[in-house]
Amino acid sequence: DVKVTQSSRYLVKRTGEKVFLECVQDMDHENMFWYRQDPGLGLRLIYFSYDVKMKEKGDIPEGYSVSREKKERFSLILESASTNQTSMYLCASSSPRNTEAFFGQGTRLTVV
Amino acid sequence: RKEVEQDPGPFNVPEGATVAFNCTYSNSASQSFFWYRQDCRKEPKLLMSVYSSGNEDGRFTAQLNRASQYISLLIRDSKLSDSATYLCVAHSGNTPLVFGKGTRLSVIA
Numbered sequence: 001d002v003k004v005t006q007s008s009r010y011l012v013k014r015t016g017e018k019v020f021l022e023c024v025q026d027m028d029h030e031n032m033f034w035y036r037q038d039p040g041l042g043l044r045l046i047y048f049s050y051d052v053k054m055k056e057k058g059d060i061p062e063g064y065s066v067s068r069e070k071k072e073r074f075s076l077i078l079e080s081a082s083t084n085q086t087s088m089y090l091c092a093s094s095s096p097r098n099t100e101a102f103f104g105q106g107t108r109l110t111v112v
Numbered sequence: 113r114k115e116v117e118q119d120p121g122p123f124n125v126p127e128g129a130t131v132a133f134n135c136t137y138s139n140s141a142s143q144s145f146f147w148y149r150q151d152c153r154k155e156p157k158l159l160m161s162v163y164s165s166g167n168e169d170g171r172f173t174a175q176l177n178r179a180s181q182y183i184s185l186l187i188r189d190s191k192l193s194d195s196a197t198y199l200c201v202a203h204s205g206n207t208p209l210v211f212g213k214g215t216r217l218s219v220i221a
Contacts, residue, residue, distance in 0.1 A: 033208055035211075040120075040213070041213065042199075042211055042212065042213030042214060043156070043199070043211040043213075045208055048208050050206070058208065090155060090156075094209075096206060099144055099146075099203050099209065100146070100158050100161075101156075101158075101209055103155035103156050103157070104155060105154070105155055106153075106154075106155050
């Protein structure tokens, strides 16, 4: 059974903290993505990566960075968390040969 | 900005009803299309791909109209378990999937 695993389901952090969201996939997928999902705004792409050590900005990269040191792992970093980054964060992976995206279970982050 | 537009709903329908959702896409270069389903507080999952000739999977039928740049999803004989948000997706080349904001469906007993 294919799997994308995010490190936490729920996270509460303080304003100004550095936050790491981890995502691991076991499908040997080249492509990995980070989205955030907010009511009324849908899924918005933050960053994506098509290969190890490669990253591309999505539609809303401000306030975020990413790391892809290994093919199976894609980390999202909030350098200095702010309350407007309270959201549901979803990681996804896909293969270039099959565009179906598989999502992790999501991390609901609250910044207080 | 290449976008996918959907009616957010909610669509409230009785069990057994037939319901249809439409979705429009702005990027004429889009080549692949999908419907994803997302249950409350869960991640999106692929429901079905949308082929040029249209395709059917049980009670679900997907259609593509390239000339008008829209795709549709028809659900027949709605079940309570069909209640979810349905996300329309367009894809072009080796670029990330573009998701619509979703259409919420509530099937009522």
